[in-house]
Amino acid sequence: MSTDNSRRTPTRAREVRLTKPLEGALTLDHFEVVETPVPDPADGEVLVRTDHLSLAAAYADLMRPGCPLPVPPFLPGERLGGAALGTVVRSASAELAAGDLVQSMSGWSEYSSGPADRYVKLAPDLFPSPVYFLSQGPTAYYGMADIARVGAGDVVYVSGAAGGVGSLAGQIARCRGAARVIGSAGSKEKAAYLVDELGYDAAFDYHDGPVVDRLRDLAPDGIDVFFDNVGGEQFEAAVQVASPHARFALCGALAGQIGDASAGHPRLDLMRAITRHLEIRPFACYHLPEQISAWYEHFARWYHEGRFVFPHTVVEGGLPRAPEAMLALLDGRYRGNVSVRVGD
Amino acid sequence: MSTDNSRRTPTRAREVRLTKPLEGALTLDHFEVVETPVPDPADGEVLVRTDHLSLAAAYADLMRPGCPLPVPPFLPGERLGGAALGTVVRSASAELAAGDLVQSMSGWSEYSSGPADRYVKLAPDLFPSPVYFLSQGPTAYYGMADIARVGAGDVVYVSGAAGGVGSLAGQIARCRGAARVIGSAGSKEKAAYLVDELGYDAAFDYHDGPVVDRLRDLAPDGIDVFFDNVGGEQFEAAVQVASPHARFALCGALAGQIGDASAGHPRLDLMRAITRHLEIRPFACYHLPEQISAWYEHFARWYHEGRFVFPHTVVEGGLPRAPEAMLALLDGRYRGNVSVRVGD
Structure with a gap:
C-alpha cells in the first residue's frame, strides 16, 4: 500500500552536517549545508517533509568528543540529529498516511525517510500550532x-x-x-x-x-x-x-x-x-514515552484552562538558518523553546 | 523517694571547658580542666558518675563560631558537650535507681546531674561492654x-x-x-x-x-x-x-x-x-529515638549472629586525657569509635 502527497517533492534536498568535533566554542565553521537525493520510501517506510526543527543547548554537548550522554553523539561528516516535526509526503506503510503530522528524531534535514515506527503521529488540533509539540x-x-x-x-x-x-x-x-x-x-x-x-x-x-x-x-x-x-x-x-x-x-x-x-x-x-x-x-530526561505522555496530559489541561503559556521562538528562513540560530541560542538570545521553520 | 550509691562520691569533681572559639586548627590551648562542686540532685533529678565519654570529629565543628549544626554549639567558658555513659549514684526520681547504667548528652565531666528524663537507661547485658552503646x-x-x-x-x-x-x-x-x-x-x-x-x-x-x-x-x-x-x-x-x-x-x-x-x-x-x-x-543524623532504635535492633542481631564486630578504641587515663585524645582523633590516629574512660 502506498499514499502519495508529493507531486511537488523535489528530487534533491538539503541537510546540515557537522564538519568537525566541537572543542571549545561553537562557530559557523562547525556546520556545512549539503544537498542529497530525496529517497523513495521502501516497504514499511515513509518519506517526511520537515516542517520544524527543534534546537536545544544539549545539542552542543552531543557535538563534543566523549560526550557522556547515553544517546548517539553527533559525528563529523554526518547529518546533525535532534527532534523535528514534519508532514508525511509518501507512505509505503499502513501505519501512516500522506498528510499526517509526525514527530521524530530525524535531525537537520529538509526531508527524511525511514521505518514508520520511527515517526510518532500527532493530533494537529490539540494546540494552536504544531510547534507546541516541539519543546523541552x-x-x-x-x-x-x-x-x-x-x-x-x-x-x-x-x-x-x-x-x-x-x-x-x-x-x-x-x-x-x-x-x-x-x-x-x-x-x-x-x-x-x-x-x-x-x-x-x-x-x-x-x-x-x-x-x-x-x-x-x-x-x-x-x-x-x-x-x-x-x-x-x-x-x-x-x-x-x-x-x-x-x-x-x-x-x-x-x-x-x-x-x-x-x-x-x-x-x-x-x-x-x-x-x-x-x-x-x-537528572537527564530522554523523553521516554511515559515522560512525554505525562507532559502532554498536564500541558494540554493547563493550557486549555488558560493557566499556561507556551513561550517559543520560531526562527524563519529555512534550514540554512539553523547553524546561526544554534549559536544565538547558546548566546542566550532567545526566549523559551526554539525551533527553525524548515518547510514553507 | 531517693536511692543512694554514693558513699564514695567526692564533693568536687573535674570537667573540661572550651577556652576560646575554634578558628583554624584545634590545639590543647582550646581546653582547660576545672574543678567544680558535685551537686545534690533536686527532686526528680539524678546524680550520675561518668564512666565513658564519646569523642567524634563533629565536636570540632561545634567549637567553631557560626557552626550550622542545629544542635547547641560548644561555647567558650562552658563545659564541652557530647554523649556519655554513666552510672546513677544518687536518685531523687522514681524513673531511675542508683546503680542504673545510663546514657546522656552530659558532656566532658566526671559527674553530672539533671532531670531523670535526660538520661536513658540501658540494658547492661546486651553487649560485652557498655562502650558498645557509645557509637556513631x-x-x-x-x-x-x-x-x-x-x-x-x-x-x-x-x-x-x-x-x-x-x-x-x-x-x-x-x-x-x-x-x-x-x-x-x-x-x-x-x-x-x-x-x-x-x-x-x-x-x-x-x-x-x-x-x-x-x-x-x-x-x-x-x-x-x-x-x-x-x-x-x-x-x-x-x-x-x-x-x-x-x-x-x-x-x-x-x-x-x-x-x-x-x-x-x-x-x-x-x-x-x-x-x-x-x-x-x-545528611546529618541527630540520633532521634527511632534512629537509635533501628541501629540497636540491627546491631544486636548481627552482633549475636557473629556477623558484626564493634571496632572501638578506649582511651585510658581519665577525663584529663580527653583533649589530647580529641586531637589524636582528628589526626586519624584511632580506629573505630573512640571513647575516653572517665570512671575507674
Whole structure:
C-alpha cells in the first residue's frame, strides 16, 4: 500500500552536517549545508517533509568528543540529529498516511525517510500550532514533578528561567501549587518577561550582583526547591539559601556548556549541605514515552484552562538558518523553546 | 523517694571547658580542666558518675563560631558537650535507681546531674561492654539504610572507612547484602585492618595515588553506593566512577573539618552527575529515638549472629586525657569509635 502527497517533492534536498568535533566554542565553521537525493520510501517506510526543527543547548554537548550522554553523539561528516516535526509526503506503510503530522528524531534535514515506527503521529488540533509539540516540556515536567516533587507551599527558584526548559519549569511549579516562584535569566529584559508573561513572582538578571544576595532578598525564608539549568554560581548560591530538606533538580550546566566545561562545575559546601539535609538530584530526561505522555496530559489541561503559556521562538528562513540560530541560542538570545521553520 | 550509691562520691569533681572559639586548627590551648562542686540532685533529678565519654570529629565543628549544626554549639567558658555513659549514684526520681547504667548528652565531666528524663537507661547485658552503646551507629545505619538504601548486589564505596561511622557503615552494607564493599583510609595499616578485621572486600590508603585510579581498579564496573565521610577528592573521584542512578550518602567532610573548611568542598562535575542521574544526599543524623532504635535492633542481631564486630578504641587515663585524645582523633590516629574512660 502506498499514499502519495508529493507531486511537488523535489528530487534533491538539503541537510546540515557537522564538519568537525566541537572543542571549545561553537562557530559557523562547525556546520556545512549539503544537498542529497530525496529517497523513495521502501516497504514499511515513509518519506517526511520537515516542517520544524527543534534546537536545544544539549545539542552542543552531543557535538563534543566523549560526550557522556547515553544517546548517539553527533559525528563529523554526518547529518546533525535532534527532534523535528514534519508532514508525511509518501507512505509505503499502513501505519501512516500522506498528510499526517509526525514527530521524530530525524535531525537537520529538509526531508527524511525511514521505518514508520520511527515517526510518532500527532493530533494537529490539540494546540494552536504544531510547534507546541516541539519543546523541552517532558524534561521540565519530569524534573519538577518527579525529581523535585514540587507541591503546595514550596518556594521555588529556577535558574536559566527564560530558556526552553526553565520557561516551562516555573509555570509547572505554579500550576502544582508552589507558594512563590523566583527565576533568574541573563538580562533585565528577560527577567521582566518572566514576571510579566510567565507568571513568575519575582525575577532577576544574574549579572546584577552576587546571586546569593538577590536570593536572600527575594526568598528571605529560604528556598524549598531549586531547578537548575546553569550550574556554577547559581548552584553555589542556592545551597547557601536552601531550607532544610530542600530538593535540587539539576537539569543543565549552561555555564559549562558555553565554552569551558569546568566553568559549570560548582563547589559543593558540604557542611552546609549536610546540616540542611539537601536532596541533590542531577537528572537527564530522554523523553521516554511515559515522560512525554505525562507532559502532554498536564500541558494540554493547563493550557486549555488558560493557566499556561507556551513561550517559543520560531526562527524563519529555512534550514540554512539553523547553524546561526544554534549559536544565538547558546548566546542566550532567545526566549523559551526554539525551533527553525524548515518547510514553507 | 531517693536511692543512694554514693558513699564514695567526692564533693568536687573535674570537667573540661572550651577556652576560646575554634578558628583554624584545634590545639590543647582550646581546653582547660576545672574543678567544680558535685551537686545534690533536686527532686526528680539524678546524680550520675561518668564512666565513658564519646569523642567524634563533629565536636570540632561545634567549637567553631557560626557552626550550622542545629544542635547547641560548644561555647567558650562552658563545659564541652557530647554523649556519655554513666552510672546513677544518687536518685531523687522514681524513673531511675542508683546503680542504673545510663546514657546522656552530659558532656566532658566526671559527674553530672539533671532531670531523670535526660538520661536513658540501658540494658547492661546486651553487649560485652557498655562502650558498645557509645557509637556513631545510629548515623551509620540511618545513612546506609535510609539514605543510601543499600541492598543486594550493590557495589559500595566508603571513604574514611576506619573511622567511627565508616567502620560500621561498611559492615552494615555487607549485612544488607551488598555484592562488594570497598573502603579507603589514611594509612596502609588501616586499609589492611578494613579487609582483615572488618570484612571489607578491598581497601586502599588514599595517599596511594589518585583516588579515582584506585576506584577504577577496585570497582571496574562502577559503584552503586557511595558513603562519604571525607569530601574533597573522595567525592570527586566517586562521581567519576558512579554507575547510573548511584546513591551518594554524604555524612561528613573530614577533609574540611581538619583545618581549612573549604578543603572539603569538592567540585561537582555536573555533566557527569546529570548523565549518570546520581542521587546525592548530604545528611546529618541527630540520633532521634527511632534512629537509635533501628541501629540497636540491627546491631544486636548481627552482633549475636557473629556477623558484626564493634571496632572501638578506649582511651585510658581519665577525663584529663580527653583533649589530647580529641586531637589524636582528628589526626586519624584511632580506629573505630573512640571513647575516653572517665570512671575507674
